[in-house]
Amino acid sequence: MPENFVIIIPQFNDWEALNLLIQKINADLAPHILAHTTLLIVDDCSSKPRLQPFAFFGGKEIKVITLYRNLGHQKAITIGLSYAAEQLDADKVIVMDADGEDAPVDINRLVDKSLEKPDTIIFAERNKRTEGFVFRFFYLIYKSVFKLLTGKVITFGNFSLVPRSRLKNLVRVSEIWNNYPGGIIKSRLPYDAILSNRARRLAGESKMNFVSLVLHGLSAISVLVDTTAVRILILSIFMSGLAITFIIIILFLKIIGNATPGWASTLGSALIILMLQFFLISLFLVFMVLQYRSQQNFIPALHYRDFVEKVETFS
Template identity: 75%
Template sequence: MSAKYIILIPQFNDWEALNLLIEKINSDVAGDILAHTSLLVVDDCSPLDRTESFTAFQGTGIQVLRLYRNLGHQRAIAIGLSYIATELSCEKVIVMDADGEDAPRDINLLFAKSAQQPDTIIFAQRSKRQESFLFQFFYRIYKAVFKLLTGKVITFGNFSLIPQRRLQNLVRVSEIWNNYPGGVIRSRIPYDGVPIERAKRLAGNSKMNFVSLVLHGLSAISVFIDATAVRILIFSIFMSGFAVSVILVILFLKMIGNATPGWASTLSTTLLIVMLQSFLISLFLVFMVLQYRTQQHFIPAIHYRDFVESVETVA
């Protein structure tokens, strides 16, 4: 399968939505782009086999990369990118979800932005979301916590365009194994964004539940674990200073006789214990991170083959 452009689509039991997505790619992507585009579907070890044939694709062909085990959305993307970087030849790779929430018509916008910045990864920045109010509420909390713990701002997901030169850099970034957008930010590879509204799911129900969403958020934060650990340590030192100040006030009140008997000593001891515990835990976390940085990391471009069961050329 040879093409100038490859659309990478990770999927797990979303065969119906994937067929509808292919139809929309056929109709919504500009003809000069579509004619030179192939699809690489990374099947994340779906337990439900594909019962219907793929919708006829008007590009150059479809390949299905099946994994030995279910690894999750982010790792499926990392494996797909590594396979393309080492086995296929192309100029640009588009990463998008199979459910249709990444609208194929917006691929044209990503290409237009990429023409202006050819050596930059272009992300779809979510200007408007279609999810429920509750989801959007917790998503805002996630973005605030992410910025507080990492010092970075994240306004995009997986939907993106990667030029070939940056693809070779990206598949050697170990952090994309845990979180693709976070790995790009951490890698310091140039990236930019295009404001794009999120579309609605084409078929079926989302496989993401509340626990999965929390784990996804934590995986993004874990990419910056060293910065997070230092920030937690600084916060712990600040709170320790506050606790010491409170203890001094309590001792002063006790000296002038305004403290209730037994209350001053109990509160001071409790604050001291909490202060020492938080400081030692934070310090231990920092040393764990420093030890982790000395170990050999998982490199997707090297290790992805261990998880690939088969590659099927469909059309």
């Protein structure tokens, strides 16, 4: 029997780009994939109404999930995954953006890679980006900070393929509610990647600005808060040890009379304050992690329905 595909597309006020994307999906998807594909559009409580009907879709059908409130890109993806896992007969689920920057032609390559590794989540890793220098510069900083704080390398975004065998596991990973790729890294589900070039936006303007990028980066790091806290704790202990070492050296110099008057006490006081700050940071992180672990987790597969206003089907 042929496999059934579901393409999840979260969107917020991107109706024009979405229609152009549907046309590209029709043109670029392999016929045997397109014929058995359902488009699952997650409308993240758009403030602008859809003025035009959907472009002709050559697949099975288009379903639109409308949310009660705007939740953001990551949560909209999670709700789409949870709905697909419960309501749709999907052998493979593809997640992509509505703006067209995720090229539909790469879906064919994701499917081919999935045939090689059938029980693995496949991401489209960015080989070449089309954003401006400033965005690419700060994105590089984000990846570097992510690796420094978590010990993990993140080179991919949301564009991915999830096989049926992993979908039921994934929608019970609470961390994908905050950050989809970070949650998959935290879940330890197997994943791999193909290289892809980011396409250009089909219509409208990108909603990703500097503030959005910072928030996205923080949400990804927060998913791995346990590892981040331990690494910062180790750094704090190291810096405290370094401060104590310098204080001992300063006291030794003062005892033997080689310290400049006033210099030893000033530097020693500064180092003590620095050591106390590192100690307080470590203490705060320990309590933060303990509180995080004591909270009841949000399970997308169980709680996603609370945010779904309606589901419409378009043939």
